[in-house]
Amino acid sequence: MDTVELIRVAHIMGKMAGGGVEAFVMNYYRHIDRDLVQFDFIVDSDSTVVPAEEIKDLGGHLYEVPPYQRLAEYQKALGGLLTRNAYPVVHSHINTLSVFPLRIAKKVGVPVRIAHSHATMGKGETKRNLMKLALRPFANVYPTARVACSRYAGEWLFGKGTDFAVVPNAVELGRLRFDAATRGEVRASWGAGEGCCVVGNVGRMVSTKNQAFLIDAFARLHANHPDSMLVIAGCGPLRGLLEEKAHDMGLSGCVRFPGQVNDVSRLYQGMDVFALPSLYEGFGMALLEAQVAGVSSVASNRVSSEVVLTESCRLLPLEDGAYTWAREIWAQFEHGGRKKASNDVFDRFDIDAASRKLETFYMRLYKEARR
Incomplete structure (x- = not known):
């Protein structure tokens, strides 16, 4: 041999x-x-x-x-x-x-x-x-x-x-599949009740990821729907400024910054809507992960359309502004439930x-x- x-x-x-x-x-x-x-x-x-x-x-x-x-x-x-x-x-x-x-x-x-x-x-x-x-x-x-x-x-x-x-x-498809027990554990750690709308984002805290815009959109959503929460996971040079922005807008109690998380698959289990307002992405790995986990998603139309794999993923122009993003995120939440896609949609990943x-x-x- x-x-x-x-x-x-x-x-x-x-x-x-x-x-x-x-x-x-x-x-x-x-x-x-x-x-x-x-x-x-x-x-x-x-x-x-x-x-x-x-x-x-x-x-x-x-x-x-x-x-x-x-x-x-x-x-x-x-x-x-x-x-x-x-x-x-x-x-x-x-x-x-x-x-x-x-x-x-x-x-x-x-x-x-x-x-x-x-x-x-x-x-x-x-x-x-x-x-x-x-x-x-x-x-x-x-x-x-x-x-x-x-x-x-x-x-x-x-x-x-x-x-x-x-x-x-x-990605590890099996690791990202929805698990009800994990969802309960993660949401409990965030202090999010079952009726709470949890908006999530995973990524480096840098200007290209545009999380400051997401905080603006969430502020508008939270003003109309107080039982809501924003979770921004990751690390980066802008973390301090983002935390300060959330504080100055009176959102400290409902915006979580869990930092760098080794097992991000758990985070998606706790989310209701994933939001990715990036200025640009070559692909958008976090958006793929969110869809595998069955999370409804709203992403910038500057993300490659090649990563839009399910009907529950919506691309939206940043030019539409924070208020329109807030309305779309809430609309995705109101549709409710996990959107399970057929396995062959994700096979190549x-x-x-x-x-x-x-x-x-x-x-x-x-x-x-x-x-």
């Missing part, structure tokens, strides 16, 4: 901070056959949420490099690391910034260089958008393979007509099946590069 050679993949993570990209990679890492493919993680030294112990327990290595803002130091450290470890595959997750690590990877002779598009761009981030637009023309220069979380994200970074694979933001495909993808690229 032929011995299968282990492929060690270096994942360029940038700043790990508890966001969706990290969740994507870790979900695959937990389910991939680590006798065939092993992950190492290369992170910026100013990362704030790094699952170091789990990475170690799963057999991976964790390496820190200077932040990309110190570009000369970053490139020197990364080049040395890639050379010493002789990685056959480098997989970069930092969108337009992938030009920097993949350029170094090519320079030191890494044969398989994967650029991964996880996001696009939206209004309200002029400085960041200018940088993205300046770097985007180089997106196809250094990779040997291109992947994206959606057609939308792939076409934005690599261009329409460019060859790229869609690697879905897959099953993490076990998707992990087998990713293994095959890595092995194919590795074999082609060795010919």
Whole structure:
């Protein structure tokens, strides 16, 4: 019987901070056959949420490099690391910034260089958008393979007509399915009675997630329906400002900030309506999770329509304003109950099946590069 050679993949993570990209990679890492493919993680030294112990327990290595803002130091450290470890595959997750690590990877002779598009761009981030637009023309220069979380994200970074694979933001479907007992426990911990309308949001507390707008919408909903609650889970630099905003609006008693939650599947069980008013999303992993859990959802129309999988998910323009969002959230609540979708709607997002495909993808690229 032929011995299968282990492929060690270096994942360029940038700043790990508890966001969706990290969740994507870790979900695959937990389910991939680590006798065939092993992950190492290369992170910026100013990362704030790094699952170091789990990475170690799963057999991976964790390496820190200077932040990309110190570009000369970053490139020197990364080049040395890639050379010493002789990685056959480098997989970069930092969108337009992938030009920097993949350029170094090519320079030191890494044969398989994967650029991964996880996001696009939206209004309200002029400085960041200018940088993205300046770097985007180089997106196809250094990779040997291109992947994206959606057609939308792939076409934005690599261009329409460019060859790229869609690697879905897959999840544990069974873990997210509705469970009445868990719902009761979670809502009790929040102090939410059965008749209370619980609006939820899961995501990094950064400007792109637009949680300040959600608080404005919830304030209007709560004024008309006092038996309501908003739960914003996650961490990020804007948490203090969001908590202050809720306090100043007199909402401290009905807006919860549970912080970074390891098992987000429990959170969805307690929600009645999931709200995602993002300025932009390459995909919208939390919106997928909410739908799998059967939660009615309202999301910005700047989220990819590829993640709208059930009739209980509504896309709404942010330009319609906080009052319209409040009315739509309440309308979704009044419809009541969990909206169970047929299993085949979510089949392509099953993490076990998707992990087998990713293994095959890595092995194919590795074999082609060795010919």
